[in-house]
Amino acid sequence: MADNRAVAYEGPGKVQVIDTPYPEFELKDGPGVNPANVGRKVPHGVILKTIATNICGSDQHMVRGRTTAPQDLVLGHEITGEVIEVGPDVEFIKVGDICSVPFNISCGRCRNCKERKTGICLNVNPDRPGSAYGYVDMGGWVGGQAQFVLVPYADWNLLKFPDPEQALEKILDLTMLSDILPTGFHGAVTSGVTVGSTVYIAGAGPVGLAAAASALLLGAAVVIVADMNDDRLAQARSFGCETINLTEGDPQDQIEQILGVPEVDCAIDAVGFEAKGHGKDAEEAPATVLNSLMEITRAGGELGIPGLYVTGDPGGIDEAAQKGSLSLSLGTGWAKSLAFTTGQCPVMKYNRQLMMAILYDRIHIAKAVNAKAIPLEDAPKGYAEFDHGAATKFVLDPNGYLGASAA
Template identity: 80%
Template sequence: MSSNRAVAYNGHGVDVVDIDYPTFELKDGPGVNPANVGRPVRHGVILKTVSTNICGSDQHMVRGRTTAPEGLVLGHEITGEVVEVGPDVEFIKVGDLVSVPFNIACGRCRNCKERKTGICLNVNPDRPGSAYGYVDMGGWVGGQAEYVLVPYADWNLLKFPDKDQAMEKILDLTMLSDIFPTGFHGCVTAGVGVGSTVYIAGAGPVGLAAAAGAQLLGAAVVIVGDLNEDRLAAARAFGCETVDVSQGDPKDQIEQILGVPEVDCGVDAVGFEARGHGSGAGTEAPATVLNSLMEITAAGGAMGIPGLYVTGDPGGVDDAAKRGALSLDLGTGWAKSLSFTTGQCPVMKYHRGLMMAILHDRVQIAKAVNATPISLEEAPQGYADFDKGAAKKYVLDPHGVIKR
């Protein structure tokens, strides 16, 4: 049996530790719901991880901003090679190179059948929706590891048609597990289309992926706002306009770009650790982005909200924020007849189409997010650098197979 090294939350950061090699049964461990312990996974496969990315959602846990338990193995952005298949797997074969949606979905429940795979009803006893290596998501072991178990493999996995071609584009294709579909979903739900003007709050990897997605959807102008100049420069590098929100209200800078202080479509790629704008730029104010988007999105428009909001935040700025209750200017949204969409992106709704766009050179998502491969053992430093605002998307390479 092979060894298995993995990245685990230690209560104040991450360590690279030895964990059990996966089997076709969900074992007890940090974060595993007791109702899931012993759950057979005959429909699953074991992957040798080819790439697994550090995500901003992981950072929320590592900063102590969730109720994640110590010892939780992290990682929900997974691409890998199948090395073993369960007895109930019919179509996925050993040797296949596959992308794993970060949502775990059964393919059998009402929501899965309606393509709402982000809120599968059967994989998490706590609530609808599940993910690998994430707090309150059922306890499925994370994929920042050398090997990982993937359930419901025939349903969940996206097989790449040509392994050699896929490895040549692996830094692009690794983004299909989460951030590219997530950013794209934010744009789709915001109504982005040909000729749209779009404001994306946040120039982290999801925000930059959303910007690339908006361009793919035909937006006329894509404006990205952030506090971090290096990340804003990354957005400008592929044709976006930018707004430095530390310099004041985004609407004033948007007016300088468009001639009007509003956009057709708004996307929140920041989430619950948002900072204030202008003079309040250094202070956490979790409702800032949502309220700003309601102000600058044109009447009758829509807001896509792929940014993460939680129901439990020990580090929240007040008692309300600690339970995910924010002071929203809903009256503005109501008066302007705005619509908004929240929640996990249903990755399976988008990942094949985005794969084809990558394989046929319609988009260069790795370049847009500055994909940077590092070894599994370098994960603690990658987490630290990303937390400091590095304008990079760190891609862990557990087996040293990605070309530098």
């Protein structure tokens, strides 16, 4: 049996690379695995040799201790890999295929999956609709920041790249199909971006940058990205965005300076529940972004909310925030007839189209998010740099496909 190395959460602020079992076609007991899922057979699955697996801001929430993630949870839900074993019930995916793995785990059989709502599959997480690899309260499917990973319902879940050689040439772009590019695109689509739109995006992390690139792909006239990190704002400007530094105060006046009016057609929250207030010395205020977006979006506009919100936050600023209960100015949203879309991005709704856009050079997402490949063993360093605001999307290289070498 092959060895396996993986990145695990070891407590607030700490991850390490550990030895972990090679995957089998059965869900075993372990950190974070729902007891009802233990022993679940996966004849419909495949085992991937990981080509690329990325550090995500959602992982960072766990690593900061802002969720109820257990110690030794293997992390990672942004996975691209080569199929090396197939289960007996797999019909169409073959050994040697190079595939993108949607971070949503879905069965393809339930009502929600049949309605393309793969982010809230009813059959893969006994606790609630929706599941993901290596994530707290998501059923316990083992994460993919590892050399090898099990993918269930492979014929349904995997997006096979049509040409392996072409895929490897564009792998830093294609690895973004597992999460951040479809998630950013979902934020843009659900906020109503179309040709000529003016767009405001809160957050210049990788998802915010992916949303900005997606808005431009969809034909937006002006894309304004707001953050408090100068390096991340510079990254947004590098591919044609306007930017706002929120340390300078409320965004409304700055929007008016750019557009001539203090409002936009479409707004996207790419920050989530660890939001801060506006201004130089702003403290955490988790409803800030949502309330701000309602103020600056035109009447009749739409808000896309791919930023993560949780129902359990041990580090929340008060008892309400610890339960995911925020003080929203819903009256503002109602009075302006605003539409809201929240929740996991249903990756399979978009990933094939975005794959084609990458393969035919309509979008260069790796450049937009400043992707950087690093060895798996450097994951703790990557997490630390990302937590300190690096304007970089760290792509882990567990098996040497990307040629990353230790620093």
